[in-house]
Amino acid sequence: MLMFVVRRLGLMILTALALTFIVFFLTNLRPNLEKLARTEGSVRMSEEAVDQWIIQNGHGGSVFVRYGEWMGLMPGWVLTDEKGTVRGRCITATNTPETAPRYCGVLQGDWGFSTFFKKPVLDSLGEKLAATGWLMLAVMLVMVPASLLIGVLSGMREGSRTDRALSTFSIASTATPEYVSGVILVALLASPVVGLSPLLASWGWIEGKTLFLGTATSAIDDITFWNFTLPVMTIALYGIGYIARMTRASMTEVMTAQYIRTARLKGVSFGAVVVKHALRNALIAPFTVIMLQFPWLLNGVVIVETLFNYKGFGWTLVQAAGNNDINLLLGCSVVAVFVVLVTQLISDVGYVFLNPRIRLS
Amino acid sequence: MTTSADTAWDPSKPILEIDHLSISFFTRLREIPAVMDFSCKVMAGEAMGLVGESGCGKSTVALAVMRDLGKNGRIVGGTIKFKGRDLTHMGEEELRHIRGSEIAMIYQEPMASLNPAMKIGAQLAEVPMIHQGMSRADAWALARQIVADVRLPDPDRIINAYPHQLSGGQQQRIVIAMALMSKPALLILDEPTTALDVTVEAGIVDLVKDLGKKYGTSMLFISHNLGLVMDVCNRICVMYSGEAVETGAVTEVFEEMRHPYTQALFRSIPLPGADKNARPLISIPGNFPLPHERPKGCNFGPRCDYFQSGRCDAGEIPMFPVPNSDRHETRCAKWQEIDWLAEPAKRAVKQKAPIGKVVLKMEDLKKYYSVSSGAFGGGLKKVVKANETLSFEAREGETLAIVGESGCGKSTFAKVLMGLETATSGSILLFDENVQSTPIQQRNTDTVSSVQMVFQNPFDTLNPSMTVGRQIIRALEIFKHGSSDEDRNRRMLELLDLVKLPRAFADRMPRQLSGGQKQRVGIARAFAGGAKVVVADEPVSALDVSVQAAVTDLLMDIQRENRTTLLFISHDLSIVRYLSDRVMVMYLGHVVEMGTTDQVFQPPYHPYTEALLSAVPIADTKVIRKRIVLEGDIPSAMNPPPGCPFQTRCRWKSQVPGGLCDREMPPVQVLEGGHNIKCHLSTEILQTMEPVIKMAAE
Numbered sequence A: 001m002l003m004f005v006v007r008r009l010g011l012m013i014l015t016a017l018a019l020t021f022i023v024f025f026l027t028n029l030r031p032n033l034e035k036l037a038r039t040e041g042s043v044r045m046s047e048e049a050v051d052q053w054i055i056q057n058g059h060g061g062s063v064f065v066r067y068g069e070w071m072g073l074m075p076g077w078v079l080t081d082e083k084g085t086v087r088g089r090c091i092t093a094t095n096t097p098e099t100a101p102r103y104c105g106v107l108q109g110d111w112g113f114s115t116f117f118k119k120p121v122l123d124s125l126g127e128k129l130a131a132t133g134w135l136m137l138a139v140m141l142v143m144v145p146a147s148l149l150i151g152v153l154s155g156m157r158e159g160s161r162t163d164r165a166l167s168t169f170s171i172a173s174t175a176t177p178e179y180v181s182g183v184i185l186v187a188l189l190a191s192p193v194v195g196l197s198p199l200l201a202s203w204g205w206i207e208g209k210t211l212f213l214g215t216a217t218s219a220i221d222d223i224t225f226w227n228f229t230l231p232v233m234t235i236a237l238y239g240i241g242y243i244a245r246m247t248r249a250s251m252t253e254v255m256t257a258q259y260i261r262t263a264r265l266k267g268v269s270f271g272a273v274v275v276k277h278a279l280r281n282a283l284i285a286p287f288t289v290i291m292l293q294f295p296w297l298l299n300g301v302v303i304v305e306t307l308f309n310y311k312g313f314g315w316t317l318v319q320a321a322g323n324n325d326i327n328l329l330l331g332c333s334v335v336a337v338f339v340v341l342v343t344q345l346i347s348d349v350g351y352v353f354l355n356p357r358i359r360l361s
Numbered sequence B: 001m002t003t004s005a006d007t008a009w010d011p012s013k014p015i016l017e018i019d020h021l022s023i024s025f026f027t028r029l030r031e032i033p034a035v036m037d038f039s040c041k042v043m044a045g046e047a048m049g050l051v052g053e054s055g056c057g058k059s060t061v062a063l064a065v066m067r068d069l070g071k072n073g074r075i076v077g078g079t080i081k082f083k084g085r086d087l088t089h090m091g092e093e094e095l096r097h098i099r100g101s102e103i104a105m106i107y108q109e110p111m112a113s114l115n116p117a118m119k120i121g122a123q124l125a126e127v128p129m130i131h132q133g134m135s136r137a138d139a140w141a142l143a144r145q146i147v148a149d150v151r152l153p154d155p156d157r158i159i160n161a162y163p164h165q166l167s168g169g170q171q172q173r174i175v176i177a178m179a180l181m182s183k184p185a186l187l188i189l190d191e192p193t194t195a196l197d198v199t200v201e202a203g204i205v206d207l208v209k210d211l212g213k214k215y216g217t218s219m220l221f222i223s224h225n226l227g228l229v230m231d232v233c234n235r236i237c238v239m240y241s242g243e244a245v246e247t248g249a250v251t252e253v254f255e256e257m258r259h260p261y262t263q264a265l266f267r268s269i270p271l272p273g274a275d276k277n278a279r280p281l282i283s284i285p286g287n288f289p290l291p292h293e294r295p296k297g298c299n300f301g302p303r304c305d306y307f308q309s310g311r312c313d314a315g316e317i318p319m320f321p322v323p324n325s326d327r328h329e330t331r332c333a334k335w336q337e338i339d340w341l342a343e344p345a346k347r348a349v350k351q352k353a354p355i356g357k358v359v360l361k362m363e364d365l366k367k368y369y370s371v372s373s374g375a376f377g378g379g380l381k382k383v384v385k386a387n388e389t390l391s392f393e394a395r396e397g398e399t400l401a402i403v404g405e406s407g408c409g410k411s412t413f414a415k416v417l418m419g420l421e422t423a424t425s426g427s428i429l430l431f432d433e434n435v436q437s438t439p440i441q442q443r444n445t446d447t448v449s450s451v452q453m454v455f456q457n458p459f460d461t462l463n464p465s466m467t468v469g470r471q472i473i474r475a476l477e478i479f480k481h482g483s484s485d486e487d488r489n490r491r492m493l494e495l496l497d498l499v500k501l502p503r504a505f506a507d508r509m510p511r512q513l514s515g516g517q518k519q520r521v522g523i524a525r526a527f528a529g530g531a532k533v534v535v536a537d538e539p540v541s542a543l544d545v546s547v548q549a550a551v552t553d554l555l556m557d558i559q560r561e562n563r564t565t566l567l568f569i570s571h572d573l574s575i576v577r578y579l580s581d582r583v584m585v586m587y588l589g590h591v592v593e594m595g596t597t598d599q600v601f602q603p604p605y606h607p608y609t610e611a612l613l614s615a616v617p618i619a620d621t622k623v624i625r626k627r628i629v630l631e632g633d634i635p636s637a638m639n640p641p642p643g644c645p646f647q648t649r650c651r652w653k654s655q656v657p658g659g660l661c662d663r664e665m666p667p668v669q670v671l672e673g674g675h676n677i678k679c680h681l682s683t684e685i686l687q688t689m690e691p692v693i694k695m696a697a698e
Ligand SMILES: Nc1ncnc2c1ncn2[C@@H]1O[C@H](COP(=O)(O)OP(=O)(O)OP(=O)(O)O)[C@@H](O)[C@H]1O
Pocket: B025, B026, B027, B032, B034, B052, B053, B054, B055, B056, B057, B058, B059, B060, B061, B070, B072, B073, B224, B291, B512, B513, B514, B515, B516, B517
């Protein structure tokens, strides 16, 4: 088991290096750097001045070296400019060329300065990630139990009326992308003029104008049922359908297995057959799916955070891309790669754990 | 909850009484009457054998008793009374109390019957916890005791193990243990040993018989193996196409059968004395009728030698009691007129094919696999010696049987020959060409098409989403057989005829076939390409006796016509004795005995061959068989015992002085006539061996 985890980790690190390199390479393409030079320097810089600026700010040289510096695997660049001041990657306002560390990259915790937030990347990312963390947690809390329940209920009696109703729901919910379901939910539940809210308000069943709030900006400071339900539901709805389909497929397969018949013919009641005999075997496949759902949630997070103006990780990513904030963008991608790989690892280990055939062989 | 009924129940009345039972499956197209007008009675302590061809409805009857016919199956008539209570009209809740506590069922494929994610102990303990409301601790203690009862070693370890940690034989014992947990009054066994090795089967059969006696359990024992039924049961019911055709005491039915179908069945099984040339088996002509295409009158009519129109096809034929017998009945209108002692009229005596030049020669062939023992690819590398220094030659037109139980290396050997694996060392000469290390991709098309294989398990090789006909046509396309689609289609239908499947099956999906029917499709597909050397890996082990005869006949006919060399891999010694010229017995990768069929089947034997011979059930009341039940399982090829591979189970070991068997690999002794035996036993002791099978004096 330990060997397995160690080898997995090794593989993970290699993958992480490769993926971050690709992102680094793409964000540090020449046009992006020129744009950066013009925003940092002046818009009317000449071609030569732009070249000069790029070299002076350590963006010249081979992309591998620059990647190494950014990662903190190679010493940061040090240059002496025409005025004779020594400038370098690791030289900041608070230290001198003498006291500056040789390495300063992602590994050393120096993720660069965000031009958009006017703050170090690590600081801004930290709080945004926390905000998104809450959102994801809420989504998982809603999505996992709901989808497993739906999947198991519809899979345990294949073709029954419950199955057909629940399957229709799951298909519909996966087939609707977040930007559509989000808009529908807002219109239905969070608009003072259309949908349910005016009706409920006129009956006096709700205090405010709307049942739920159509924006989640306030949730950054204080998460409430009122402001958080819609973004959570929007992301969860999509995932529920997907995981429920997987669970259903695996449940129906398990329910036709010989050992289920054995259990039935032992006199085990239907409920106990489902809970004691079928469930664990049926959950092996969806477990992997749920874990793989995590990175994919990031995707939905981007859309939903933008839609509901919730200032989290997804929203940051959009802002970073829109404002050509290279360091922030790189920071986001490091986090994303990390999340993807860690969930992969958990899913592999968990799979092994759930499945005694692999665990004990 | 059933105690009141228990005490009120009179043991002289039948435990199970099935009366005019009819069962149908309802598919989208039609109603399939799987069982019609089936009646039988099982008395207390009796073991009733239910035999018949695959698809005749044996499992359906069993499942009907359990009231577990699935979504589309329904009892459409008749009653099933268990201890006088009608099961057919019982509600779910009432049934649940009977299932597992008063009636238990065991079926084929032990691995699939056990929950892979639950510990053995938990699965066993569940039964008394549900039915007797026993506490968890007591239930586990009982589980441990019953595990010991089914003669499993180290019960404490076993109850804490998961199913995949046990061998097939051990799993089946666990399934039996599970059925016995609450001492049921009736035990239904649906082909409980079909998936097991013969020596393991012999152990399980003994166990079932002993436990039946010990607990006074009545049994409904379903099997297609008449020999097994004779070993286990005291009564038998022969089914044909959804009906019971003959029923009675086992000895009576075996000795004085009164139905033409039963007679035909016995003539199609290889009993000692059958011979492929002089006294070939007689397969039953024609095909089994599909449930919805049954003829009017006697179902067996179209295949019956005694058929008489106007009488046999006039109308329903009832069961006739045979006078002066123990509840012996037959469903034949002419049973009183038929001369039951007459020799079969048409027994086609065949010419023996001359044996030609050497086609295939193996010298010192070795095949080792290296496997990692760690769970995740890490850990130590281990070597599995699948084949150890195999040497032999096979000639044109010859049948060489390779006998041994699972894990002995038969299939590895076949794979090496086929080029699916390459040998570790040694040489394979095929038509004087060395193919030892040529994998199948690099063999020229001639070599590939000249060596073909009939696979052991077509269940796994059939594509579940393709019709039967399509799959055979695919094989024809791969072998580049036939020039047009019509051509191939015609050939496909011929192949279906060849394996005795109705042509209508071409449009069926594999899941719509019964177990035996699927197996036949696999064989038809394997025979799609003509070949010079055919490696048949257990081709008939899962087939019905009458089909076995037809398929072995088919193999023999192909051999006679094309002078094919047949390497017949099997664990079934009856069929091996019947059709092979030479026999090679393997155990744990070693050839322990090799010689002509006569040499191997007569003493002196290798101790393993002796045990193997005694384990094979023989459906002949005149045969006296010495019972040698081997203890334990076959050791794993991963860590074979030191010295003689058979020493862990050998009963002759004490006859070898100085503990040689524990230390040294025995040499190959060459006895007269080129008979090889790999054993330390001295020639004198070998000469004292007695035959395992004897005919009783008439
Ligand atoms: N679920 C089903 N739907 C439709 N037909 C079925 C179904 N199950 C069985 N049958 C048909 O009912 C008949 C009896 O099948 P059954 O499984 O009882 O045979 P069997 O005697 O047990 O055969 P085997 O020896 O191969 O196990 C067969 O013709 C089979 O094709």
